[in-house]
Amino acid sequence: MAKTTTPQKAAAARQRGVTMSDVAQHAGVSRTAVSFVLSNRENASISEETRIRINDAVQALGYRPNAGARALASQRSDWYGLVTEIVTAPFAVDIIKGAQDQAWLDRRFLLIAPSDQADAVGPNQGLEDAAVEKLLEQRVEGLLYAATFHRGVHVPESAHEVPTVLINCFDADGKLPSIVPDERAGGRVAVERLLQAGHSRIGVINLDPRIPAAVGRLEGAREALAGAGLELDPDLVVSGYATADGGYEAACEILDRHPKNQRPTALFCLNDRMAMGAYDAIKERGLTIPGDIAVIGFDNQELIAAYLRPKLTTVALPFEKMGALGVQTLAALTAGQPITADQQLVDCPLLERSSV
């Protein structure tokens, strides 16, 4: 914080763009010397005295390196590209946060390009060609692709020109490394929590059974039950739309289908929005949470989970961590690590609140 620059001087100078040559002239040395000092060159022989003179000149003139010129000369850009539909469909924003923070730590820049393929199906699903093309024009050293929900995607050819890592989705063609949530472990931990609370009749409000999240979470639920010597009762599993209304309807069905004494005492909702609807169904019937019926969700959508009454116990999707891990993985790849199609599973931690 030892800036001795007078703001006026510095500002005025910057307007016209202070270059290394200006600094060199001011310090009475060659531009090369300045370059050596600024890039902290190991084996450069610059006396302590001139090093100081140069640094002083930098301060005095308010010199600021030109990142573009540096990239051009050094053939390295310090930039990663992030293609994502998250900007378009604001869910899983924490992926961006995690990636941003990690990139910032690594002194790299994230160029974010929007993709609007969230709901696309068919040949063009996945990365958007135009976005990738634009990013490659910026000479990004690597690409990240982040999806709003866990699924398989197709990646365009050009993305293979630089190291690429998928976040919250995986390569349908099985060539690229990816970072995805460990849905199965998450489902297991959720149901284990319910078992631990003494529940044995557990209802499940399922998602569309074809998506990876549903498959994994349900599988995990089965494992947990099996661990307690129980089986998943098909009568207690109802699928619905992934919305509050869907959850409401599914919960109504589960609750009304059975006589009181065979009714489940706990509901595992495969996402928080459905849990939100389930709350309504339960309350409407004069039942209490968690007294009469315990509820556990999945996703940890803060706006819902933290604001429902009672607050919702849920399994969190590790968005931020996945984002950070994506950047770290990409860093390793750009540093020369061989590219494999590994799928890294990230833990989904249980968030205890008040609904169990």
Place this chain on the structure above:
Amino acid sequence: MAKTTTPQKAAAARQRGVTMSDVAQHAGVSRTAVSFVLSNRENASISEETRIRINDAVQALGYRPNAGARALASQRSDWYGLVTEIVTAPFAVDIIKGAQDQAWLDRRFLLIAPSDQADAVGPNQGLEDAAVEKLLEQRVEGLLYAATFHRGVHVPESAHEVPTVLINCFDADGKLPSIVPDERAGGRVAVERLLQAGHSRIGVINLDPRIPAAVGRLEGAREALAGAGLELDPDLVVSGYATADGGYEAACEILDRHPKNQRPTALFCLNDRMAMGAYDAIKERGLTIPGDIAVIGFDNQELIAAYLRPKLTTVALPFEKMGALGVQTLAALTAGQPITADQQLVDCPLLERSSV
């Protein structure tokens, strides 16, 4: 879509970096000619024939311009910097979306730099120096600063070196242009809607009365009432924390404070989270929405408003529009329009759902 490049060839070539010179050589012309064709130069005299030859060469080699080099040579970068805490505190994400989309349309790139000043108070509130510095090193042509909630911010010196526009906040020093929601009009439209539905005893669940949002929205509410010859009853205004719990408590107070016949028949909640809590308070008392009590919110936080039962009628904060407008304003400034400290107000539209 008439790409005739064979993927293999193009990809291989790109690896080593196809330059303009390569294209020139392939087409049998000078590099200058290629440059002229690619930049669509008005007064360049290039015959149709060679123009085609050059374009063919571009396709054949899979040439991709180097954005950095272009910026260096032309002294213009096509980049805007967006400094924001939204990445850190994912609210108002639609500002980013709006800005992104607009920038994309304008063929400009948005460099997003995180700031974590959301809750900072004091001298360092506002833009983060480091983020701005980093962006200026990238030679962005302008800066945007976006806040998660409407407030005054302080901007560091260096941000004044390039055109800067504030989104969802305003310059506490009164020097920079800004884009903010028209809170007052929003408050007015909300209460007018309630009046129109026949309500005359309207309760208000207020935010911290010191923040601009509260001031504006309440002012608007007063205007609407005045328009109907009514006044705001201080007994019907309760402030609370901007959370569901805060709204719950405030609603309880308003509802229980008065005998049944003097109880308000409608609640204007100054944000949706508080409305969420108010719902609970109302339902707990065996009252229905909107039958017994109408509720109107503010913010249009989709996850809440669209999933509450009944769905919440609310006034939307025009995040996306503000983002787009920010980029447009910045474009005008970088194009040479004089910089003024204008504060542009953006309309907050009413979103009719089912709670009124």
Place this chain on the structure above:
DNA sequence: CGTCTCAAGTAACGCGAGTTACCTGCAGCA
């Protein structure tokens, strides 16, 4: 037939840096 003009294109410089190869002078050593 000589000159002028214009279409069509090219050579060469500069943008702001990184990087390599080279230069200079002084100390040490035989």
Place this chain on the structure above:
DNA sequence: TGCTGCAGGTAACTCGCGTTACTTGAGACG
């Protein structure tokens, strides 16, 4: 004295592209 070696630098080339000034050849015109 003459040679070597090294600390302390510098000149010059390069990155990929925009841009200005200049060249060349062919047709028009008097």
